[in-house]
Amino acid sequence: xxxxxxxxxxxxxxxxxxxxxxxxxxxxxxxxxxxxxxxxxxxxxxxxxxxxxxxxxxxxxxxxxxxxxxxxxxxxxxxxxxxxxxxxxxxxxxxxxxxxxxxxxxxxxxxxxxxxxxxxxxxxxxxxxxxxxxxxxxxxxxxxxxxxxxxxxxxxxxxxxxxxxxxxxxxxxxxxxxxxxxxxxxxxx
Amino acid sequence: xxxxxxxxxxxxxxxxxxxxxxxxxxxxxxxxxxxxxxxxxxxxxxxxxxxxxxxxxxxxxxxxxxxxxxxxxxxxxxxxxxxxxxxxxxxxxxxxxxxxxxxxxxxxxxxxxxxxxxxxxxxxxxxxxxxxxxxxxxxxxxxxxxxxxxxxxxxxxxxxxxxxxxxxxxxxxxxxxxxxxxxxxxxxx
Numbered sequence: 586x587x588x589x590x591x592x593x594x595x596x597x598x599x600x601x602x603x604x605x606x607x608x609x610x611x612x613x614x615x616x617x618x619x620x621x622x623x624x625x626x627x628x629x630x631x632x633x634x635x636x637x638x639x640x641x642x643x644x645x646x647x648x649x650x651x652x653x654x655x656x657x658x659x660x661x662x663x664x665x666x667x668x669x670x671x672x673x674x675x676x677x678x679x680x681x682x683x684x685x686x687x688x689x690x691x692x693x694x695x696x697x698x699x700x701x702x703x704x705x706x707x708x709x710x711x712x713x714x715x716x717x718x719x720x721x722x723x724x725x726x727x728x729x730x731x732x733x734x735x736x737x738x739x740x741x742x743x744x745x746x747x748x749x750x751x752x753x754x755x756x757x758x759x760x761x762x763x764x765x766x767x768x769x770x771x772x773x774x
Numbered sequence: 775x776x777x778x779x780x781x782x783x784x785x786x787x788x789x790x791x792x793x794x795x796x797x798x799x800x801x802x803x804x805x806x807x808x809x810x811x812x813x814x815x816x817x818x819x820x821x822x823x824x825x826x827x828x829x830x831x832x833x834x835x836x837x838x839x840x841x842x843x844x845x846x847x848x849x850x851x852x853x854x855x856x857x858x859x860x861x862x863x864x865x866x867x868x869x870x871x872x873x874x875x876x877x878x879x880x881x882x883x884x885x886x887x888x889x890x891x892x893x894x895x896x897x898x899x900x901x902x903x904x905x906x907x908x909x910x911x912x913x914x915x916x917x918x919x920x921x922x923x924x925x926x927x928x929x930x931x932x933x934x935x936x937x938x939x940x941x942x943x944x945x946x947x948x949x950x951x952x953x954x955x956x957x958x959x960x961x962x963x
Contacts, residue, residue: 685881688878688881689877692878706938706939731951731955732959735951735956738931738932738935741934741935741938742927742930742931742932742935743927745930745934746927747927750926762924766919766960767924767927767960770921773959
């Protein structure tokens, strides 16, 4: 799909989309504005990404600081530790602000919800699931442990509840506590 | 605070507030509309509840189908089981829709966020914490188990992630799975 653009050009476009999202929000963001800011044609944007929801979802995915699918240390505890080591607190807070801003747009735009599910949430969940399945194959976690399929729920809870309940941003220290206190015990690891 | 109204009258007022919330949303809900619908004076409403955010938070609190502070079966597993038994799936879905509608208003109204924290979230969390502390005193959970203070985060995850990830409403069956797979194992119970 992205064959016509260089990775650098793609990264530039995604960065411009996120800047615009922060400046004007999802509803006011137009493909015209993205085209103008990046000196590209709207035709190119539509050919490459299909629609505004898809472009936004891909920009958010590209911005993810940690690539779970690149992590494979040989143990589940090590995989989580490396994931948290690669977590950048400042960046995570910026991302969280962006996602909060999008929460409302998602409610009112079923297409955006679908694009975010397909292009952002599912690939992330699949990578996480592969990480867990490797732990199952190594015998670290029982194959029928019911917590395996509840991992997204546990992690989303950490991200949503930290600001809501504790009035503090999610950072690597908090996530480390959460993984050690909730995630690993539920997996029996 | 509520000394001037009978419990029946209070319940009527709260029900009217929730009806209006569902009909017009938080931003468009006015104290005038609540007064008109309930045939009360605005002065009474302000004297009794202080402000719109506080009235809305109290109405939501009053609507909670399960009173955690009334549950004490003598075991942690039993307490969770009774809590889930008292959970009404239809009512929970209606409540979830209402809370989703409020999510945006909370972002834009710091006063509403504060009222919901003080009048709705904190009392609920305190009741839950008392339930957990009883389990600690009975020796079912270690006093220094780090999952004790992460209970709200785990539970919020279940409520938020179920529709988002699984595209299904939260119901008693799902919550039972979640409590057995995540909550109780993290508590070592």
